[in-house]
Amino acid sequence: MALGVRLLLLLALWTLAVPARSLREAGDGGWRRPGPGAPAAVAEEERCTVERRADLSYAEFVQRYAFSRPVILQGLTDNSRFRDLCSRQRLLALFGDSVVRLSTANTYSYQKVDLPFQEYVEQMLHPQDPFSMGNDTLYFFGDNNFTEWASLFRHYSPPPFSLLGAGSGVPFHWHGPGFSEVIYGRKRWFLYPPAKTPEFHPNKTTLAWLRDTYPALALSARPLECTIHAGEVLYFPDRWWHATLNLDTSVFISTFLS
Numbered sequence: 001m002a003l004g005v006r007l008l009l010l011l012a013l014w015t016l017a018v019p020a021r022s023l024r025e026a027g028d029g030g031w032r033r034p035g036p037g038a039p040a041a042v043a044e045e046e047r048c049t050v051e052r053r054a055d056l057s058y059a060e061f062v063q064r065y066a067f068s069r070p071v072i073l074q075g076l077t078d079n080s081r082f083r084d085l086c087s088r089q090r091l092l093a094l095f096g097d098s099v100v101r102l103s104t105a106n107t108y109s110y111q112k113v114d115l116p117f118q119e120y121v122e123q124m125l126h127p128q129d130p131f132s133m134g135n136d137t138l139y140f141f142g143d144n145n146f147t148e149w150a151s152l153f154r155h156y157s158p159p160p161f162s163l164l165g166a167g168s169g170v171p172f173h174w175h176g177p178g179f180s181e182v183i184y185g186r187k188r189w190f191l192y193p194p195a196k197t198p199e200f201h202p203n204k205t206t207l208a209w210l211r212d213t214y215p216a217l218a219l220s221a222r223p224l225e226c227t228i229h230a231g232e233v234l235y236f237p238d239r240w241w242h243a244t245l246n247l248d249t250s251v252f253i254s255t256f257l258s
Contacts, residue, residue, distance in 0.1 A: 027230075029184040030088035031249040044186065044247055048226035050234070065235060066177070070191050070224060073159060073233040079181070082155040083230070086183045086251045091152075092118055098148055158255040159233050171209065172200045172243040178256040181233040185250030189234055190223040192241040198223065206245045 054074040056065075065071040084090070096118035103112060159179050174194070180187075190206070192198045199217075200209050214222075227247065228234050236242055 028248070029083070029086060029251065031184050031251060044227055045188070045225075049224045050189070050191070050226040052232075061235075065237070067237055069193075070189075070234060070236050070240065072226060072228060073179075073235060074231070076159050076233060077157045077181075079155075079157055079183070079231075082152075082157075082253075083183050085152055085155055088121065092121060094152070095149065096121075156253060159235070170244060171202060171204065171206055172198045172241050174239050174241050176257060177236060177238045178254055179233050179235050180228070180252055180254045182228050182230050183251040183253060184230055185246060185248035185252070186227050186229055187250050187252055188225065188227045188245040188247055189236075190225045190243045190245075191236060192223050194239040194241070196241070198241050198243075200243070206243045209243065210245065 050070050050072055052072040052074060056071070056073060056076075061071075085094075096116065098117045099114050100117045100120060101112050101114050102120065159181075172190075172192070180189075190198075199213055199221075204212075223241075226234075
C-alpha cells in the first residue's frame with residue numbers, strides 16, 4: 001500500500017432510518033436488526049448533486065476531480081471478500097473481545113471511551129435521539145490501534161487512484177483528500193468547497209443540522225449532497241467541508257491520502 005495512505009474501519013454508532021426499500025438479510029450483513037422502538041428518523045432523499053462515474057480513467061480523475069470537486073466512483077474495486085468478512089456475525093466472531101476506542105461525534109471535544117467491540121455492537125448500536133448533542137454521542141470512528149485488525153484490512157482493495165503533493169456521521173469538518181467506501185448500509189454526504197464555510201454548530205449532530213438548519217438554506221447555499229450505497233466510493237478533495245449521516249447501521253472504510 002502506498003505511503004501516506006491510512007485505512008480506518010468505521011462502524012456508525014446509530015441507525016438513523018428504516019430504509020425506504022427493503023433489504024434482504026444477506027444484503028445487509030446482519031447489521032440491520034429491525035424491531036420495536038426503531039422508528040424511521042430520516043427518509044432517504046432521491047436528490048443527488050454529486051456526479052457518479054463508472055468509467056473514470058486516472059488521467060480524467062486528476063484533471064476533473066482530484067483538486068476541484070467530489071465524485072462517486074462505481075465499479076473500481078471488487079471488495080466482495082472484505083464485505084463478507086464485515087458481516088455482523090463474522091466481525092463479532094473475530095474481534096468481539098477486542099477493545100475499541102469510541103470518540104465523540106463532534107468537531108472539538110476529545111472524549112474517549114474504551115470497551116469491548118462486542119459490547120459496542122450489542123449495546124450501543126441503537127437509533128439516535130434526534131435531540132442528542134454531539135458530545136453525548138459516541139461511536140467507533142478510527143482513533144484506534146488497528147494492528148490486531150490487520151488480518152481483516154489485508155482483504156480490502158482501495159481505489160486505484162492516488163495523489164502526490166496534496167494537503168467522517170460527524171458534523172462538518174475538513175482534512176486532506178480521501179476516499180470513503182460503504183460496505184454495508186447507506187451513508188448520506190453533505191459537502192462544501194473550502195472557500196464556503198457551512199453554517200453549523202460544532203456540538204450539534206448532523207441530524208440536528210438537517211432538521212434545524214438545512215430547510216432554511218437558500219438553494220444557492222445548499223451543499224453538494226448524495227446518499228452513498230454499498231459498493232460505491234466517494235472521493236472528496238483536499239480541505240472540502242463535509243458532514244455525514246448514516247441512514248442505517250453502516251460499515252464503511254476510508255482511505256486518507258497525504
